[in-house]
Amino acid sequence: MHELAVTQSILKIAIDHAEQANAKQITDLHIVMGELSSMVDDSIQFYWEIIAKDTIAQKAQLHFRRVPAELQCVICSEKYHPTNEELICPKCGNAGAKILSGEEFFLETIDVE
């Protein structure tokens, strides 16, 4: 549901940067999305087609790059990828880790002409 607000935010950031560069149109947007983010790319795409209309981004393609999650055990420092069920350290069995990556959600680059 909240992807509308998020998509508006993406559009605004892209247009601001394109205008600063005196670009005529935006052709591509590269969005980075961590595995732990709850955003849904299909739904962003859906809203994009509606709200980008009649802007300099109306022909732009959205590209999503997924970043896998990586956790680090707070006890033994082992780095691991969380599996679905129990989030325990595969090395020492401790439950409790800090997130090294996977929460990203940002606009990385735009292509303009």
Add this chain to the structure above:
Amino acid sequence: MTQRIPVVENILNANDHLAQENHTRLESAGVFSINLMASPGAGKTSLIEQTLPRLKDKLRIAAIDGDIATSLDSDRAAAAGALSSIQINTGGNCHLDAVMLRGALDQLQLNQYDLLLVENVGNLVCPAEFKLGTHKSVLIASIPEGDDKPYKYPGMYRGVDALIINKIDLLPYVSFRMDFFQRGVESLNPGVITFPLSCRTGEGMDAWINWLLQNSTK
């Protein structure tokens, strides 16, 4: 000619920025503020109703309720003794965001309060992504929801500063493996302070009330 422009801007930046502004406002007015999040029916409004009478002689309390529709919850908070109770109707939105909270803060004389309780929209996914600018995020889990929720909604469990386990009066009636639940919590949010309690019987409320009191009068 195509040109690539580096952006590297957090998409939720606008919200984060406003959340920071809200935080500064609350902080400078000396209001300790809580963002209460939970699935629908976990007991957010019940907790506010139980908290108010226990604290209203000690603290000046305002409540803000976010719901998709109706003012039922803010009416309940007012009836329970909130000095001010403001309803935000999100018009279909699944979460509160910093803009909505700002609108509600505009309606309050902030320096007249010590504690602000914000009830987020009932939802176990979306509110986690939108900071409001409150001092602490509190998640209410409840026994009938089941013991697997930390595993299924890790985003929510990961980011909170305190966890309430509500409806412990129902433990004899539902199968809820507390150790399994707590292992999930521990793996996502090691050491998070936890308050098992019942809004129905009042059991466990004291620890929660003391925590609020300590934080509000700091």
